[in-house]
Amino acid sequence: MTTDWRALEARYFFHTGKRMPVVLVRGQGTRVWDENGKAYLDFFGGPAALSLGHCHPVVVQALVDQAQKLIHVSNAVYSIPQIQLAHLLIQNSAFDRVFFCNSGAEANEGAIKLARKWGKEKKNGAYEIISAENSFHGRTLAMVTAGGTERYRAPYAPLPPGFVHVPFNDVDAIKRATNDRTLAVFLEPIQGEGGVNVPDDDYLRQVRAWCDERDILLILDEVQTGFGRTGKLFAYELYGAEPDIITLAKGIGSGVPLGAFMAKEHCAVFEPGDHGTTYGGNPLMTRVGHAVVSYIIENNIPDRVADLGEYVQRRFASLEDRFDFVVDVRGKGLIWAVQFDRDIGEAVTLRCLEEGLIANNVRPNALRITPPLTVTEEELDEGFAILERVLPEFAS
Ligand code: PLP
Numbered sequence: 001m002t003t004d005w006r007a008l009e010a011r012y013f014f015h016t017g018k019r020m021p022v023v024l025v026r027g028q029g030t031r032v033w034d035e036n037g038k039a040y041l042d043f044f045g046g047p048a049a050l051s052l053g054h055c056h057p058v059v060v061q062a063l064v065d066q067a068q069k070l071i072h073v074s075n076a077v078y079s080i081p082q083i084q085l086a087h088l089l090i091q092n093s094a095f096d097r098v099f100f101c102n103s104g105a106e107a108n109e110g111a112i113k114l115a116r117k118w119g120k121e122k123k124n125g126a127y128e129i130i131s132a133e134n135s136f137h138g139r140t141l142a143m144v145t146a147g148g149t150e151r152y153r154a155p156y157a158p159l160p161p162g163f164v165h166v167p168f169n170d171v172d173a174i175k176r177a178t179n180d181r182t183l184a185v186f187l188e189p190i191q192g193e194g195g196v197n198v199p200d201d202d203y204l205r206q207v208r209a210w211c212d213e214r215d216i217l218l219i220l221d222e223v224q225t226g227f228g229r230t231g232k233l234f235a236y237e238l239y240g241a242e243p244d245i246i247t248l249a250k251g252i253g254s255g256v257p258l259g260a261f262m263a264k265e266h267c268a269v270f271e272p273g274d275h276g277t278t279y280g281g282n283p284l285m286t287r288v289g290h291a292v293v294s295y296i297i298e299n300n301i302p303d304r305v306a307d308l309g310e311y312v313q314r315r316f317a318s319l320e321d322r323f324d325f326v327v328d329v330r331g332k333g334l335i336w337a338v339q340f341d342r343d344i345g346e347a348v349t350l351r352c353l354e355e356g357l358i359a360n361n362v363r364p365n366a367l368r369i370t371p372p373l374t375v376t377e378e379e380l381d382e383g384f385a386i387l388e389r390v391l392p393e394f395a396s
Helices: 005-012 057-067 080-091 104-122 141-146 150-156 171-177 203-214 235-239 283-298 301-322 345-355 377-394
Strands: 024-028 031-034 039-042 097-101 128-132 163-166 182-187 217-221 245-248 259-263 326-332 335-340 360-363 366-369
Touching: 039 377, 057 283, 080 097, 080 259, 080 283, 097 104, 104 141, 104 182, 104 217, 104 245, 104 259, 141 150, 141 163, 163 171, 171 203, 182 203, 203 217, 203 235, 283 301, 301 326, 301 335, 301 377, 335 360, 345 360, 345 366, 345 377
Parallel strands: 128 163, 128 182, 182 217, 217 245
Antiparallel strands: 024 031, 031 039, 097 259, 245 259, 326 335, 335 366, 360 366
16 A cells, blocks of 8 residues: 555644655656656755756765765864865855755855844944845745845744834835944845846846945845856856855755854854854865855856756747737846736646646746756757646646
8 A cells, every 4th residue: 555645744743834746766867756656847946945956966976985984073073075165165265164954944044143242343333134025035034124125033032123114126225224223234145935036237236336325234145146156156157246145055055954154254253152053064064165166166067057948938939929818027137027917826836737847836826947057958958848748637
């Protein structure tokens, strides 16, 4: 008798989110297989976490090698993989110091703690963080507060004070919200969970200039956009606006739980005892991180993503031309959303799943794709063929 995994899940779990009706048991590259052996193209990717796809040989090799050597030690001692990964990240970015953790939310928590300490020491106790409506920074109490979705924070009040929200892509709103208490502006360069919202080309540069003028920090959450996703190693390069602090996760580990935040020296105010973690940066995860980031850099993956991004844009543009209920297409590199004129995101996603394509209804009216950065043009064609088969069913 086969096990009904979905029934067991329904019995045992807190139902904190809706799952797609599929039980996945195996993955390779852009493809995954369910418990019945049916294959799917995975354009959701973890979400946006599987930079090198499923079970990439460099990830598997790093896991196996390191697992046979040293899996975990405390951060009270030195371990080589995390120092090697720190070196690689700092050599390839605008930052001077790093802290490793296990997830995006933790990276953001650490970044906000660092900024708050900087505010106490260097800016007369300033503590207010300006973040954006529709932003997503993770699910801890402080991060649902920083995030721009009321529904995610309302049940948990009282919330930590010191977060204010402004519309995304509106530098004047940031200027109006700035006061003597303002410590930092905290943004995703492109909003991922908020629906793949791409700002104007000069938005981040203008925000950077404002932060400089008012001596406040710019913190960029590149948990989703980092490590080649947008066609540059980091999205701040795309916009010519270096943050003071950057947060990272997802693509850094291609499927293993690893996060980090990095800062420039001028705001690297942590001292012994200020922050810590048991598992963050452990040898197993950082060895994988080093393998993944090395692979991304050595194989010019960001350039490849930029080229594929142009291809994806053309394919989506042709969908927009063909189907009048497709009202917007937005994205960069390999993060894209297609918006419909009504809330059919979930229905379209479920039909794609039946046809063998895993995508994501990032908004009730939008479908997002964040395939592995190693996806081939043929796989993209296969995915678009499925979309082209499914979308006519939704013509009104
Ligand atoms: N920040 C951004 C931009 C994200 O997209 C996410 C997750 O989707 C997070 C933070 C939270 O990361 P995690 O789920 O690893 O805590």
